[in-house]
Amino acid sequence: MxxxxxxxxxxxxxxxxxxxxxxxxxxxxxxxxxxxxxxxxxxxxxxxxxxxxxxxxxxxxxxxxxxxxxxxxxxxxxxxxxxxxxxxxxxxxxxxxxxxxxxxxxxxxxxxxxxxxxxxxxxxxxxxxxxxxxxxxxxxxxxxxxxxxxxxxxxxxxxxxxxxxxxxxxxxxxxxxxxxxxxxxxxxxxxxxxxxxxxxxxxxxxxxxxxxxxxxxxxxxxxxxxxGGKSANVVLDDADLGRAVKIGVANAFMNNGQACSAWTRLLVPADRHDEALEQAVAAASKYVPGDPAVPTTRIGPAVSAAQRDRVVGYVRRGVEEGATLALGGPEAPTERGFHVAPTVFGDVTADMTVAQEEIFGPVLSVLPYADEDDAVRIANATIYGLGGAVFSADADRALAVARRMRTGQVDINGAAFNTSAPFGGYxxxxxxxxxxxxxxxxxxxxxxxxx
Structure with missing residues (x-):
């Protein structure tokens, strides 16, 4: 049995x-x-x-x-x-x-x-x-x-x-x-x-x-x-940063971070990295691990002890490789249950493990980019291509960037999920x-x- x-x-x-x-x-x-x-x-x-x-x-x-x-x-x-x-x-x-x-x-x-x-x-x-x-x-x-x-x-x-x-x-x-x-x-x-x-x-x-x-x-x-996936949320320099970060954190942490298409990489202009990181921490802090049977709980446990340990291992790897641990960490946030502390990394580079491998837990990596071409390069710089997002005040500009992303699905400015549209990966x-x-x-x- x-x-x-x-x-x-x-x-x-x-x-x-x-x-x-x-x-x-x-x-x-x-x-x-x-x-x-x-x-x-x-x-x-x-x-x-x-x-x-x-x-x-x-x-x-x-x-x-x-x-x-x-x-x-x-x-x-x-x-x-x-x-x-x-x-x-x-x-x-x-x-x-x-x-x-x-x-x-x-x-x-x-x-x-x-x-x-x-x-x-x-x-x-x-x-x-x-x-x-x-x-x-x-x-x-x-x-x-x-x-x-x-x-x-x-x-x-x-x-x-x-x-x-x-x-x-x-x-x-x-x-x-x-x-x-x-x-x-x-x-x-x-x-x-x-x-x-x-x-x-x-x-x-x-x-x-x-x-x-x-x-x-x-x-x-x-x-x-x-x-698997390692989807990028590309926030362009003309976007409403606060809105993009808030929606991005919610997507990254949905279903306890256990979603193959989750936007686990937040790409922001280099000169706004610190501001974006601060906003990401503020948004992520509202995800307090708790009993998922309670309607007000926003984030529950990992599915198993093995999955919890796998996610914690990635968190430790991020610290070892030099990413800035801005929120969370490897310590258990509760005495019982397979919970993982919602975690946000800053100053992440595209070659770090937390930016390359699918973690499948509530872990968000914030990556700075130099310009639009650099953002597209970073977004495409993994073996995956399942989901993604673009935020911009200019719909045509956002669409142009979305077309350049090598991924099966891209959401512009937080557009709603469509259960009749094709879903799958590159x-x-x-x-x-x-x-x-x-x-x-x-x-x-x-x-x-x-x-």
Missing amino acids: IEVVNPTTEEVIGTVHAGTPGEVDAAVTRAAAAFPTWAATSVDERAKTVRRIAEGLAARAGELAATMTAEMGTPITFATKVQVPNPVGITDGIAEALENGYFEDAEIGNSLVLREPVGVVGAITPWNFPLQQMVAKVVPALAAGNAVVLKPSELAPLTADLLAEVVAAAGVPHGVFSVVHGAGPVVGEALASHPMVDMVSFTGSTRAGRRVAALAAETVKRVALEL RQSGNGREFGRFGLDEFTEVKSIQR
Whole structure:
């Protein structure tokens, strides 16, 4: 059995069965058998099923939010306002794409071009946005007519069981969707390497993503990867610095700093570095670690003791490499729970570890730049390319800088997240896109028929 530990209380709050390669094989076999019938279901009926999933998620919003807070420590207010509404929005967006003719055939000369499901999809999802990342894979895959076997994170498995109940209640036939809990090296690897799995979609660390891709390559599977990030928030010299820093800190610390697209690097004009650092410290000081089940708590614990220790190790590395520790540090801010002190570094250079590697905790690095070209150079100077931001009083100037950033998503002046716009990364942040019709693209094959 796998014990589920509440990272705030350090108490076991549940257990799930630890799956085996044999159970993966059984689930995949069921999926392969169920696939032809589900694939033949009309687009209209699949769209209605997706709508029912959205309704089911919305109806159980409170239970889903509370479960995520208990098993991975996300603040209940964030869970209520983001962790549940985003998946509902993603699901509605998929249904809308189907209803608006996504699967309509196209005519190109004497060719009929159509989209078909890939087949059996293996989905491997993370713990930080458990419901969102499961929904971003499972829903478009099912909507496209695929059968799905899901391996959720063993750190947040209870949310997956709730999703399975919602999917079943929506009328998805037996065998079309299955959940197999377990560790990545056991269940995840069995799924990625299974010869009857036609595609694997993975969200997690870049290191684990490389392993998934290598295993999938043996059977030439389609692979979609949403991996790590080290996103830059570029504050131009004409921007409202106070607003940019406040929004930037909130983004960097959202979900306890455990977000792959978080703006963990704050890039500011060199002559305003000290002012920006002071403002960042003032904003970050309002994030006091506490019980995430309390609505006023803005930041909760790391998901596990191992994750806490990993983040603390990076904080120590930042100090060792000469960054200015302006707030926080490696000391535990609470007696109980896997909390990390919200930390802000100043005088960070682009080659420092805290500016290069994904920390996945509440750690913000403030980097000075010389001019606009230097800011773009620093923003692009990592192996990642997932998210990013630009702040400027000139919308056209901000757009021009955003176009130069080698990253899959850029927000200008704190623009709202869009659950129908494509989400995914460049370079070692992965390949493929999620959400809306772009998410559907990942789970379909394109066929041309000449006549």
